[in-house]
Amino acid sequence: MTESAEKNFPAYSHLPLSNTDDNNLKRFIVITSIKPDLWSYISEAIKKRVEQTIKVMEVTSLIEYRLTKASENIEDVKSYFISAIAGKPDDELKKLVKESPSPLxxxxxxxxxxxxxxxxxxxxxxxxxxxxxxxxxxxxxxxxxxxxxxxxxxxxxxxxxxxxxxxxxxxxxxxxxxxxxxxxxxxxxxxxxxxxxxxxxxxxxxxxxxxxxxxxxxxxxx
Missing domain, CATH: 1.25.40 (Serine Threonine Protein Phosphatase 5, Tetratricopeptide repeat)
Structure with a gap:
């Protein structure tokens, strides 16, 4: 995380996002659903990695990692989420809608x-x-x-x-x-x-x- 992020969000300063794997990026998305202001402190390179991670996530992961919650508060994540669910089979979309109540x-x-x-x-x-x-x-x-x-x-x-x-x-x-x-x-x-x-x-x-x-x-x- 950036120095500014570490100063404003010390509880999350231990997150090594630049070298983290996709699973940790998914966990970071969960954190941003709770603390959406964190998003503005991460680099464009990390945002791109998050985008690619979200776009290939299965519906079970979209549910598990609370993508709807992060998407409701962060426009970038919302865009990634919409792209991720486009083209999903009807039965998978139905599962997502059932398990993730959201205005989206x-x-x-x-x-x-x-x-x-x-x-x-x-x-x-x-x-x-x-x-x-x-x-x-x-x-x-x-x-x-x-x-x-x-x-x-x-x-x-x-x-x-x-x-x-x-x-x-x-x-x-x-x-x-x-x-x-x-x-x-x-x-x-x-x-x-x-x-x-x-x-x-x-x-x-x-x-x-x-x-x-x-x-x-x-x-x-x-």
């Missing part, structure tokens, strides 16, 4: 959910992928979830809205999107009305929206 992967999480081709995959993708990224979903993302959920169809059957347990998924998503989604109430009420028109009822979601005063359930229909 939220759109991929949404796409995996809305493209579910069976009742089981819709529920599993909802629980294990979409909800893991729920706190990062913004207004546009939520609109996409709703639009694609309403239009889902395989052999004339909606694979998402008819999935067992999907009401619990929507209820949890309702809670997780409260903070980031600016037009939360309107978007959810509009979605609920479209569900109602199509004949879909989800008691867990109804209960939350009733408590928040968004809807009124007729006792006769409840």
């Amino acid at each position: 992967l939220v759109n991929k999480a949404i796409n995996i959910f809305v493209e579910s081709g069976s009742f089981a995959s819709a529920y599993n993708n909802g629980v294990n992928i979409l909800l893991h990224h729920g706190e990062f979903i913004d207004d546009d993302g939520l609109k996409l979830v709703f639009e694609k959920s309403l239009s889902s169809s395989w052999r004339g059957i909606n694979q998402i809205l008819n999935a067992g347990g999907i009401g619990d998924v929507f209820a949890e998503l309702y809670l997780k999107t409260k903070c980031k989604v600016l037009d939360h109430k309107k978007l959810w009420k509009d979605f609920w009305e479209e569900l109602n028109e199509k004949g879909f009822e989800y008691p867990p979601l109804d209960a939350l929206m009733t408590t928040d005063g968004l809807i009124i359930i007729d006792p006769v229909d409840a």
